[in-house]
Amino acid sequence: MNRMATTVESVAERAGVSISTVSRALRSVPGVSAATRKRVQEAADALGYSASPAASRLATGRTMTVGIVVPVLAKWFFGKVMGEATQTLREAGFDVLLFELATRGQRERFFSGSHLHGRTDGVIIMALQPSAEELESLSAQGQAVALLGAEAQGIGSVSVDNIGAGRAAARHLLNLGHDRIAFIGIREEEGSNLGGVPPLQRLLGYREALAEAGVPGDGMLEQFDENSVAGGAAAMSRLLVAERIPTAIFVASDEMAFGVLKVLRKAGLDVPRDVSVLGFDNHELCDVVGLTTMDHEVAEQGQDVARILLDILQGGPPASLARQVRLVVRETTAPPHALRSPSTHPGPPDSAGHAGNL
Amino acid sequence: MNRMATTVESVAERAGVSISTVSRALRSVPGVSAATRKRVQEAADALGYSASPAASRLATGRTMTVGIVVPVLAKWFFGKVMGEATQTLREAGFDVLLFELATRGQRERFFSGSHLHGRTDGVIIMALQPSAEELESLSAQGQAVALLGAEAQGIGSVSVDNIGAGRAAARHLLNLGHDRIAFIGIREEEGSNLGGVPPLQRLLGYREALAEAGVPGDGMLEQFDENSVAGGAAAMSRLLVAERIPTAIFVASDEMAFGVLKVLRKAGLDVPRDVSVLGFDNHELCDVVGLTTMDHEVAEQGQDVARILLDILQGGPPASLARQVRLVVRETTAPPHALRSPSTHPGPPDSAGHAGNL
DNA sequence: TCCACGAACGCAAGCGCTTGCAATCGAGAA
DNA sequence: TTCTCGATTGCAAGCGCTTGCGTTCGTGGA
Known part of the structure; x- marks a missing residue:
């Protein structure tokens, strides 16, 4: 596979259409006839083409990535929750970027800088209560936010009583x-x-x-x-x-x-x-x-929080729900x-x- | 912070230089005098500027991201190893993208498609022995590879006897x-x-x-x-x-x-x-x-594998080492x-x- | 005092994709 | 048969940053 040169252009050439048509066809955007869509798809498959994420992010402004921030990975609870959330997000076509905030210093650095800006569309924050300023910083970076194990006014969250x-x-x-x-x-x-x-x-x-x-x-x-x-x-x-x-x-x-x-x-x-x-x-x-x-x-909480974030990213309202304890x-x-x-x-x-x- | 409009251009304007100088100054590229470098840095700080990852990835071809693929997150061993690896990678300025390959189907999909291409510069594969074709697929996607708990000819790895x-x-x-x-x-x-x-x-x-x-x-x-x-x-x-x-x-x-x-x-x-x-x-x-x-x-293995990958990404040879068992x-x-x-x-x-x- | 040379800096061409808008084409209406 | 309109498709202008190359300017040597 000559992936080095596999770009929209090569696909367009092979399918005998313009690059804009290729772009539209591959993303199921309306305005392409079924016939050409099929032809483009075949050409893309034949070349093993997949769009450059960097380029499409630059063009659209969407990253199709969400961040997950956890205090520590090596704990059963977080591993479990993350695993479930990750699966749900990946099914929806999102990549998952990992942030482990093990120390107070890391937390401060994380929220003070704009570490998320341009990297993720949204972020799941686990087991830490963000302050108003921290939430402000996140929304200033254009992030959708969902909380697990914490709550905040107007922010999606899943928690328990x-x-x-x-x-x-x-x-x-x-x-x-x-x-x-x-x-x-x-x-x-x-x-x-x-x-x-x-x-x-x-x-x-x-x-x-x-x-x-x-x-x-x-x-x-x-x-x-x-x-x-x-x-x-x-x-x-x-x-x-x-x-x-x-x-x-x-x-x-x-x-x-x-x-x-x-x-x-x-x-x-x-x-x-x-x-x-x-x-x-x-x-x-x-x-x-x-x-x-x-x-x-625990597992359900992981799925919940991922779904809540996905809803928000699709323009829905920030839902909050509570899981049962027994x-x-x-x-x-x-x-x-x-x-x-x-x-x-x-x-x-x-x-x-x-x-x-x- | 008006981050919506914070781009190289605004920094350049504020510092009274061209955008190329801003780019060079902020990345410590030679060819900028100490004085202007300082001025640019100040302007960037004042505006809370940080370069758009998508744009610089598109321009450079480097993503400054590494992928970690694990079979399952909710196990102590993987959580521990991942935590250590993640910290090491982040210190080196890399983002960490997470891939959980829980089923055989997921594994096949992962290696057959080009899920890494353009997303990561390299990948750490934990506790699974990639086949020759799978390794081939990764290198075709331009990925540096490091293995944990497995070995392969010419591939960096950390394992135990x-x-x-x-x-x-x-x-x-x-x-x-x-x-x-x-x-x-x-x-x-x-x-x-x-x-x-x-x-x-x-x-x-x-x-x-x-x-x-x-x-x-x-x-x-x-x-x-x-x-x-x-x-x-x-x-x-x-x-x-x-x-x-x-x-x-x-x-x-x-x-x-x-x-x-x-x-x-x-x-x-x-x-x-x-x-x-x-x-x-x-x-x-x-x-x-x-x-x-x-x-x-276990913890040391996590640091090891991250460092081995970082070395490879810097052009070093793929190292292989073994940790002690006692x-x-x-x-x-x-x-x-x-x-x-x-x-x-x-x-x-x-x-x-x-x-x-x- | 004049010239050559290197250090700083700016220009502009991309990187690969998306998308508003114009152009084209075919078919049904008149 | 000719005109109009919607469905397709192509053009080209970006998205924000990097970088090869040309330009400018200051300085030391002749």
């Missing part, structure tokens, strides 16, 4: 009979940039549920750390030195919950006999460790030890009843 | 005293497209070590399935109905190993007392479940039960000696 989810999670633990329930949340690190809003909302829901149940709050029972296994482990370690260890813990992310389980195991505490643990995300590995968690339709009960939650009736008690700790998680 | 790693893994189990060691490998699914080569090499290394140790091979002990928790679980289930259950299992991927651990737990078998399990990747969650595994410097001993490998001396025996299964993984 984190307050409701937090309340539901806490209620599950309350209903089991717990009254000393800790919360481990995501702390916005100095070097990181995770949007602090959803984690905060989960905390609020947790507090609401406790208040409604008449359980007194306890600041010591609220711990925050970075969203990782290590962060969860660190937060749990802090909880272990409390005056009284909680009997249940709601952790705002599964990865942190994995760290929590690890520390509990090392401390010789049995889950769920001594402590119940409830996570958030329904990470693919929850099933392996038997972690009870809050599922929030409890997935596995093996890390149970009534507190003191409450169990002999019949529910699993018997000797080493028997099959021993959940053995982690 | 999978045969050696497989041998090392098997030897660790042999050295512990095992003589009935199973292998669970990655099967190339119909719908998938993972390069079959590295997994195959791990199998070969395993076989070599067994042969060297005089342990007879047993086809029944070699099982293959898709590279996922579910796949590992399925493969393990097949092993459970063997005439004699193996006392140790080398699993070619950590995610599969997690599935293996899950099935073993459900079957009431203790790890490592009844069965030892050895994984591959050093997945970030290995630490949580205590999985002994083979680490192969055993990371955790809690899922131990001598077979029958061999243990009373003193090493952890005592009653429910004591603290019970590793309790999964």
Whole structure:
């Protein structure tokens, strides 16, 4: 294939038409007879021709590319969401440009410069709450915007009811009979940039549920750390030195919950006999460790946000929708030890009843 | 910012020079005096100008973009490697275009069409072995190529000594005293497209070590399935109905190993007392479940492959390098039960000696 | 003081495609 | 048969930037 010279001109020549006709025919623009359209298509196929993106972008001003910005790629949640979004975008004929904003510095540089201008038609922003100025900067660069895990006035977005989810999670633990329930949340690190809003909302829901149940709050029972296994482990370690260890813990992310389980195991505490643990995300590995968690339709969110952006790019209004959150009960939650009736008690700790998680 | 009208021309006007001088000044091309260069730079800053990528691509033929193609985004390994590669590429001023080739159909479409032509200067291909024709197609599209987890004549690549790693893994189990060691490998699914080569090499290394140790091979002990928790679980289930259950299992991927651990737990078998399990990747969650595994410097591989591609793009020769693989001993490998001396025996299964993984 | 030469800079021709507008053609209306 | 109008098609002017080449100007050497 002599792709070096495969341009509209060669196709036009081979099909015996002008280059404008080729351009129109190949893009299904009206004003070309079916016969010539077919002839052009054949010529293009024969030559293995495909229009130069740079040239058509320059001429049209459209890039047929969308950017996806994520805080970090190496996390299951973002990989999953990105994968789904990417597939949806590609089906619609868009390329996907990747931006990983791992540090605050990168975030600032990204929004201050015009890194998107002329590169993308729109951008999906995941898990970070853009400020008004940042949104302004994006629209000044002519970008359509869709948010995931955040919301803003007049901007398309997909999210979940984190307050409701937090309340539901806490209620599950309350209903089991717990009254000393800790919360481990995501702390916005100095070097990181995770949007602090959803984690905060989960905390609020947790507090609401406790208040409604008449359980007194306890600041010591609220711990925050970075969203990782290590962060969860660190937060749990802090909880272990409390005056009284909680009997249940709601952790705002599964990865942190994995760290929590690890520390509990090392401390010789049995889950769920001594402590119940409830996570958030329904990470693919929850099933392996038997972690009870809050599922929030992660894959669907990825498709949603892509479709919302595509709609906007086609001139539609910026839609906003919320996905469902539901409890997935596995093996890390149970009534507190003191409450169990002999019949529910699993018997000797080493028997099959021993959940053995982690 | 009136970005709508911010073009070379406006900068030229403001700086009182011609557009060619602006172009040269902003790109540090020689032939511009320091004084005017400064003046142009200031004018550009004041206007918030940045050159239209489409226009400069059309004029130069370079896109300053590289493509990354991965089989699937939602896996820790690929997320990690991509994150590192992306950062390295961005530092060098390149944009990153994402291609997820989840199915065989997508792979075929990708390589048959000229999806890269004019979009990227080069491409990083992860974990799939391109055929000669596929490589030909890429170079016909003018792409520089770097491979990760695969090798090809004259193509830049980064990989690991999978045969050696497989041998090392098997030897660790042999050295512990095992003589009935199973292998669970990655099967190339119909719908998938993972390069079959590295997994195959791990199998070969395993076989070599067994042969060297005089342990007879047993086809029944070699099982293959898709590279996922579910796949590992399925493969393990097949092993459970063997005439004699193996006392140790080398699993070619950590995610599969997690599935293996899950099935073993459900079957009431203790790890490592009844069965030892050895994984591959050093997945970030290995630490949580205590999985002994083979680490192969995943993050470094990502940086390596990006740098290799950057070198090629700068006219350098296509480098190939291999990363180290090393055993990371955790809690899922131990001598077979029958061999243990009373003193090493952890005592009653429910004591603290019970590793309790999964 | 005059000339030659190199450094700075501007001109203008593209890069390959899109698209408003004019030109052409065929067919139905008069 | 001639005229009019819509459907096709071609022309050519960009889109915004890069770059080979010619021009201008200042400076050191003769």
